[in-house]
Amino acid sequence: MGRILWLLGAGIVLFLVRIVLFKTGLIHMVKKWRRTIVDLFHVYQHYKVPEFNEVQENHLYRKVYTYLNSLSSIEDSDFTNLFTGKKSNEIVLRLDRNQVVGDEFLGARVCWTNGEDENGAKSFVLKIRIADKRRILGPYLQHIHTVADELEQRNTELKKLFINVKNKRWRSIPFNHPCTFDNIAMEMDLKNKVKSDLESFLKGKQYYNRLGRVWKRSYLLYGPSGTGKSSFVAAMANFLDYDVYDVDLSKVADDSDLKMLLLQTRGKSVIVIEDLDRLAKSTAVSVSGILNFTDSILTSCAADERIMVFTMTGKENIDPAMLRPGRVDVHIHFPLCDFTAFKTLANSYLGVKEHKLFPQVEGIFQNGASLSPAEIGELMIANRSSPTRALKYVINALQRDGNVRRSFLENGSRRSEDASSEMSGPLCGGGGGGGGGSSPGVKEFRKLYGLLRIKSSRKSESDSISCAKDEAGVRGELRVRDSPIGAGTVVQQVRESGAR
Numbered sequence: 283m284g285r286i287l288w289l290l291g292a293g294i295v296l297f298l299v300r301i302v303l304f305k306t307g308l309i310h311m312v313k314k315w316r317r318t319i320v321d322l323f324h325v326y327q328h329y330k331v332p333e334f335n336e337v338q339e340n341h342l343y344r345k346v347y348t349y350l351n352s353l354s355s356i357e358d359s360d361f362t363n364l365f366t367g368k369k370s371n372e373i374v375l376r377l378d379r380n381q382v383v384g385d386e387f388l389g390a391r392v393c394w395t396n397g398e399d400e401n402g403a404k405s406f407v408l409k410i411r412i413a414d415k416r417r418i419l420g421p422y423l424q425h426i427h428t429v430a431d432e433l434e435q436r437n438t439e440l441k442k443l444f445i446n447v448k449n450k451r452w453r454s455i456p457f458n459h460p461c462t463f464d465n466i467a468m469e470m471d472l473k474n475k476v477k478s479d480l481e482s483f484l485k486g487k488q489y490y491n492r493l494g495r496v497w498k499r500s501y502l503l504y505g506p507s508g509t510g511k512s513s514f515v516a517a518m519a520n521f522l523d524y525d526v527y528d529v530d531l532s533k534v535a536d537d538s539d540l541k542m543l544l545l546q547t548r549g550k551s552v553i554v555i556e557d558l559d560r561l562a563k564s565t566a567v568s569v570s571g572i573l574n575f576t577d578s579i580l581t582s583c584a585a586d587e588r589i590m591v592f593t594m595t596g597k598e599n600i601d602p603a604m605l606r607p608g609r610v611d612v613h614i615h616f617p618l619c620d621f622t623a624f625k626t627l628a629n630s631y632l633g634v635k636e637h638k639l640f641p642q643v644e645g646i647f648q649n650g651a652s653l654s655p656a657e658i659g660e661l662m663i664a665n666r667s668s669p670t671r672a673l674k675y676v677i678n679a680l681q682r683d684g685n686v687r688r689s690f691l692e693n694g695s696r697r698s699e700d701a702s703s704e705m706s707g708p709l710c711g712g713g714g715g716g717g718g719g720s721s722p723g724v725k726e727f728r729k730l731y732g733l734l735r736i737k738s739s740r741k742s743e744s745d746s747i748s749c750a751k752d753e754a755g756v757r758g759e760l761r762v763r764d765s766p767i768g769a770g771t772v773v774q775q776v777r778e779s780g781a782r
């Protein structure tokens with residue numbers, strides 16, 4: 283009888299202990315101790331998967347990253363990171379630095395550590411029992427590949443924007459810029475030509491391979507500030523469904539660092555280097571260093587299927603040899619607004635196709651006044667509740683622009699200051715425009731100087747798009763007549779026989 287009572291008491295105590303262990307979560311600590319003790323009786327082997335192999339990205343690292351972040355065991359970790367997912371109400375778990383996460387495969391238990399050293403070099407370290415290694419290592423890595431590929435395929439709709447950070451590394455954020463070709467005020471023919479150029483690039487893998495050429499294409503977008511160059515890059519990425527690499531040259535120490543960065547880029551991407559002409563004066567990274575990369579032997583070591591885009595305000599400061607075919611395949615000019623581009627903007631920003639003030643606006647444009655699409659767009663957005671008011675603001679801004687131009691011509695004054703830096707900031711639109719700290723007179727003078735420079739460069743450089751070499755290996759040029767709309771017009775294609 284005493285023995286039965288004793289057993290009953292022991293059972294009740296065990297039951298209570300179990301309740302306490304589970305309720306308080308102490309059970310996890312017990313499991314951990316048990317695992318530590320068991321670990322003492324096994325010999326382990328470690329495998330490191332570094333993020334980079336010297337220069338290039340180690341693709342296995344990315345796959346392991348994707349795989350581990352999908353494991354349910356992350357939820358049981360003592361500590362992990364929470365981020366918003368693709369949808370605004372979605373929460374995803376992400377491994378923290380030096381976090382250890384366990385996994386099971388074919389009855390064997392393995393551990394992964396998300397390591398990062400003091401220099402920021404990242405790696406995953408796999409800990410596996412020697413007794414299990416021969417049996418599971420190969421199939422386990424294969425399993426990681428398969429699962430990661432499936433997950434990546436599911437996530438492909440999420441494009442990324444990469445920006446370079448210190449130590450010649452890229453960091454990414456989701457890319458969801460809303461701009462498409464439909465939003466850009468640009469001559470329709472030119473827009474269609476760019477689209478079909480991109481489409482034929484997309485289909486050209488075999489063609490490029492057969493020619494022994496790297497599957498890449500490079501574009502130069504040039505024109506004054508606020509004419510839509512950056513928006514056009516976003517539209518290109520959205521059209522192609524590519525990731526974007528935005529190279530911040532201020533974080534690049536020299537040409538060789540830039541090469542390292544470009545070598546780390548993945549395929550199916552648009553690589554953008556903005557304001558190339560401003561760099562002409564920089565010593566850290568040379569324009570020739572940048573452009574040389576695009577057709578150097580090194581470029582064949584980088585990922586295939588790449589679009590490189592350079593933007594600049596004008597081509598004057600760049601040696602034309604630097605912009606030769608192969609380095610830059612397509613040149614697209616982005617001019618200031620004219621009346622047709624203005625009408626496109628009025629339609630999309632104000633929903634107005636015709637208006638009694640349009641003839642007045644047209645007259646002002648015909649007198650030579652102009653503003654950038656960004657300035658006109660800003661005035662329209664700020665006054666979108668009243669199209670008439672918006673148009674009056676635009677007329678006001680255009681008239682002031684025209685008046686300044688006339689007074690400049692009358693005075694015959696000259697200015698020796700460097701023009702490209704004058705063009706860099708947004709010009710000041712009447713009524714709604716922003717502006718720097720300069721006095722109105724200086725601002726207007728700058729605007730005028732920029733305007734004159736652009737108008738004259740418009741004439742001298744063939745406006746709009748010029749294709750240095752088409753896919754049939756024929757040297758071709760897309761010539762342009764008077765540009766009737768925002769970003770120029772393509773008129774005819776002139777072909778000369780013979781390769782480069």
Ligand SMILES: Nc1ncnc2c1ncn2[C@@H]1O[C@H](COP(=O)(O)OP(=O)(O)OP(=O)(O)O)[C@@H](O)[C@H]1O
Binds near residue numbers: 510
């Ligand atoms: N052609 C255009 N059509 C429609 N919107 C435009 C156009 N050009 C500029 N915009 C608008 O003006 C703003 C600035 O344009 P964006 O940044 O693309 O100009 P940018 O040429 O890159 O200027 P910057 O040389 O100063 O970088 C954007 O919000 C864009 O929507």
Ligand SMILES: [Mg+2]
Binds near residue numbers: 511512513556593
């Ligand atoms: Mg820009």
